[in-house]
Amino acid sequence: MGSTKTKTHDEQVTLLEQVIAKYQGQGRKALMQVLQEAQAIYGYLPLDVQRTVADGLGVSVAEVYGVITFYSFFSLNPKGAFEVSVCLGTACYVKGSQAILEKIEEELHIKAGECTPDGKFSINACRCIGACGLAPVIMVNEDVYGRLTPDQIPAILAKYKEA
């Protein structure tokens, strides 16, 4: 993630063109692979990237968008400097992670899958992260917070807001 921040827009465009050139002639078959590599370059898949991929492979933007929205690995929105992952796995869910997620959405004024306008935070509603003993769990980048209640959320986020 850190490395994508250092690439200039022009570098990203060149890299994407190289990816598409690599799969030239394969058309629709290469769509998944190209999208994965495009996301590695940009961190997400905005409209202009979708248009470039569609043009490059000879498929429509609607098809590209359809594939992106089908697979949860692909993201339409940029990730924030701090990605808040909320585990919605079974154990966390039973222990009330939905309320945690809603509290985070309320605090950051964005929905899961979105990024704050200043690029600082994004929310990722994710599947089990393997820390069920600590349920409900969230991660902010690599930091893990467990056995949470919604009222603890503002203090946790505040630490990163100031960072």
Place this chain on the structure above:
Amino acid sequence: MSMNKVKVTIDGVTVSVPASYTILEAARAAGIMIPTLCYMKGINEVGACRVCLVEVVGGRSLAASCVSPVTEGMVVKTNTPRVRATRKSTLEMILSDHNRDCLACIRNGNCELQDLSELYGIRKISFEGAKSPTRYDDLSDSIVRDSSKCILCGRCVAACKKQDVNVLSFINRGFNTAIGPAYDISMADAPCTYCGQCIIACPVGALHEKEDSERVWAAIQDPNKHVVVQVAPAVRAALGEEFGQPIGTRVTGKMFAALRRMGFDKIYDTNFGADLTILEEGTELLNRIKNGGKLPMITSCSPGWIRFAEFYYPEFLDNLSTCKSPHQMEGAIIKSYYAERKGIDPKDIFTVSIMPCTSKKPEATRDEMFNPALGVRDVDAVLTTREIARMIKQTGIDFNKLPDEGPDQDLIGEYTGAAVIFGATGGVMEAALRTVADILEHKDLLDIEYTAVRGVDALIKEAELEIAGIKLRVAVAHSTAAARKLLDAIREGTAPQYHFIEIMGCSGGCVCGGGQPQVHAQVLMDIDLRAERAKALYEEDLLMPERKSHKNADLDALYKDFLGEPNSHLAHELLHTHYQQREIYPDSIMGE
């Protein structure tokens, strides 16, 4: 394809069918009807809806008959308690997430899901629960999407793919799955041709045309409006279907009689506009050939094709004939020549075009179709064949008992056989050749049937002719998918140097346009709708006393008394247009 035959036994009936058949096709051959919903022959054969399930003896689970091939000695049962119960619960599940506002639905009485619900005696829906998110989009002038009715059968996605436009796709996943353009934007902003093949494919009311019938009723009832209606050639080849007539029945006479009884002030045939188009377009072609203009020249009658070119092939916009489409030409003539001769203020005239096409609606609202000198639009409202059928029924007319009548005969009432065939693929080309050949040869040629450009089997047709020592190479493409193939070949330099190309946006031409009656997918298993409907037009061509556009006497008078000559200054002002490149998914769709 293998012609090997296999023997299969379905519900005790043994039939010998080609080995390439599916169980569904074999059952049909055996006279056994298996219900279908997502299936559409040649377009959507995916086994998604699970309505056509059957029991294959020896098989573990039920098989989707539309995608299961037959094998030698196969024994199939289509009517067991297990099959019936499974189909019924599948239907109930589909209905549980369907907006069952059937009484107020445009497809009420003409819905494949409603038919199945009746067939299986669905009396209650056992599964009630969450409804998937819905979107109602009526922002375009052409296509309305109501996803609350959508059953995700994928027929529209497949139809759009068949057209090689691919503006509709499945988006999202699981319960949130929907069908729409990228970002689920409005059809008004999508790079859509508005061909309407998605509407033709939709088994329910999730996709339909933007309705204009109330606006037309209001104009008819307004004593200050002089309402002039015109009907496209393809309408007469399909309108009868809405009144229970067999597919391919020509209802020209009853159609005009019905319009007269509905209260239109003046009734004309778009065929006059088609004859006019031939004179303008034929002259344009000869001028381009003579003066080294841009070739190949490509026809411009099909607004679906025009939008396709504007979005996807802008480098060919100079190849397009500058001619407006026939109904726009006729509208322009009604608001000018007709208005002048009748002493009516063009602002008091309301022109209605009845079209087999959903792309004609937004065509009529284009900026270029407004006459700034007169302050009026060429065409004020466009109705599809389906809409006019409903209006005829509302009028309380027993359509099938009507006498045969014709259009009004004054000023622009006459038309020729050349115009009638405009509604079928190859028809515009053939009509143009009939006139161009006569002009070049300075003769009244008797051999006027250009059969090489007729027919629906090949999506791209070619012919080479020699007229008065001039070699003329022509091509005809129907469907935007075929247009893409042909234009790609021209772009890559692998196609011959054509002089003239006819392109129609829909396969088969206008007779199978997006505004025509929807035909049940089961009926489409047995017939080629394109060929059946085209027959009606070629039949009318043979009946016409004149079969060449330049023999139209009213047209002759129009040029003599008003326009001067083809491609004159006035003709250009009224009858010609220009095109604009359109952006595909511009950043502006994202808002902010």
